[in-house]
Amino acid sequence: MAEFTFPTLGDIRAAAARIAPHARVTPVLRSPELDALAGAELHFKCEHLQVGGAFKFRGACNAVWSLSDEEAQRGVVTHSSGNHGAALALAARTRGIPAHIVVPEGAVAAKLANIERAGGILHRCAPTQAAREETCIRVQRDTGATLVHPYADARVMAGQGTIVPELVQQAPELAAVIAPLGGGGLASGCAIALAALKPRARLFGAEPAGAGDAFQSLQRGERVTNVVPHTICDGLRATIGEPNFALLRAHR
Known part of the structure; x- marks a missing residue:
């Protein structure tokens, strides 16, 4: 893996301050019926009420507002078929800068x-990881935009990790966190924050059985990249990122 500097709890706290004027502190809701079914107290962090309808805005907003004025003028670029692309566009709009989103052919029309x-x-490309990355490089070359990777980016991890300090305040007796796991940006940020704030709390990553590359990777002790996803959960089809896998493996 190329050298990668992981964010710290300090970076996550700085991200929380940075995104505070733009992001929402989402509520935590309870359900006695679901508690009874689970045999546990469940606390639901309502990130569907976040700006843009997903937690992705946290990381995108932190990345955008981490840029220098000179960098910001040239805009940002990413590859995404859905929530991260919309989140980055929304975050860029808060700073009045362009957001270039590389999208694969066949992406869900509503998300585009x-x-x-x-x-x-939008910049369209063939539906392969190689095509996404090549198109991002071309857009960077043509525009000077800064790449904001959907999950293998320390600024994004730190932004996603801002969920945990909020959750610890809202549910102080927290014993475990279950986070959706695709590329691993959210899970990585949560792992860092939990280790610092609730070291006894456990982190569980949730992914579809038909897109279980992270599970297989952690079981084997090496990153598995040849899983062909079969799931309607298009937001969880991404292969776990290289730095994300390294971090989650270390935090097991």
Whole structure:
């Protein structure tokens, strides 16, 4: 793995302050019926009420507002078929800068419409990881935009990790966190924050059985990249990122 500097709890706290004017502190809701079914007290962090409808805005917003003025003028670029692209476009709009979103052919039309409504500039490519990365490089070369990777980015991890300090305040007796796991940006940020704030709390990553690359990777002790996802959960089809896997493996 290329050298990667992981964020710290200090970076997560700085991210929380940075995104505070733009992001929401989402509520935690309870359900006695679900508690009874689970045999445990469940606390639901309602990130569907976040700006853009997903936790992705936290990381994107932190990345955008971490840029220098000179960098910001040239805009940002990412590859995404959904929530991260829309989140980055929304975050870029808060700073008045362009957001270039590389999207694969065949992406969900409603999600592409969300990106465009948020002001994102779409760049279409073939539906392969190589095509996404090559198109991002071309856009960077042509525009000077800064790459904001959907999950293998320390600024994104720190932004996603801001969920945990909120959750610890809202549910002080927290014993475990279950986080959706695709590329691993959210899980990575949560792992760092939990280790510092609630070291006895456990972190569980949830992914579809038909897209179980992270589970297989952690079981084998090496990153598995040849899983072909079969799931309707299009937001969880990403292969776990290289730095994300390294971090989650270390935090097991």
